[in-house]
Amino acid sequence: MPERELVALTLQGTLPAFRVIVxxxxKLVIHIISGLVPGREDQEDLTQETFLKAFQHLRHFQFDAKLSTWIARIAYNTCVSHLRKKKIPLSYGNEVADMSTPDNGTDPFSQLTEKVVVEILQEAIDRLQPLHKTLITLFHQEALSITEISHITGLPEGTVKSYLYRARRDLRDFLLITYKNREAL
Known part of the structure; x- marks a missing residue:
């Protein structure tokens, strides 16, 4: 069902249409929130708050971006407000995102190797500063465009590109240092 139709049905009071939107x-909302806010309970509360705000303000959605981008921006702003209100500095999320690889018929050793690589990469991503972690997640795991990420975060597109470059560089440096040191042991 197209976004416009889901929004129209929701605004007419059809709650199952909003359930489809949710x-x-x-998944996108959870990725953003878990990347910015520590603590499962706060993450769950902020997820609910995000969707409540989206529902309450849906009549203001102008379709100048995708609905998912608009809701992701609500999630991002809700997290930033939460952290400011509680005077909590941006911190690393404690939860590891589900990055399991699909079974593509490869042998068990290859699947295990892929899983180890994914775990190593996720560990490195978790060590990034929260904004860089969120940008990497949105771009590489959620496959959002630079423009969509710019809408979500309110950062100019050039800044998003620059931060993504820095985040990738930091990932590379962490992996090189960590695994070069392990080889030396």
């Missing part, structure tokens, strides 16, 4: 965007 189902389509919840």
């Amino acid at each position: 189902e389509r965007t919840e």
Whole structure:
């Protein structure tokens, strides 16, 4: 069902239409929130708050971006407000995102190797500063465009590109240092 139709049905009071919107965007919202806010309980509360705000302000959605981008921006702003209100500095999320690889018929050793690589990469991503972690997640795991990420975060596109470059550089440096040192042991 197209976004415009889901929004129209929701605004007419059809709650199952909003449920579809939530189902389509919840993974993205969870990625953003878990990247910025520590603590599972706060993450769950902020996820609910995000969707409540989206529902309450849906009539203001102008379709100048994708609905998922608009809701992701609400999630991002809700996290930033939460952290400011509680005077909590941006910190690393404690939860590891589900990055399991699909079973593509490869042998078990290859699947295990891929899983180890994914775990190593996720560990490195978790060590990034929260904004860089969020940008990497949105771009590489959620496959959002630079423009969409710019809408979500309110950062200019050039800044998003620059931060993504820095985040990738930091990932590379961490992996090189960490695994070069392990080889020396």
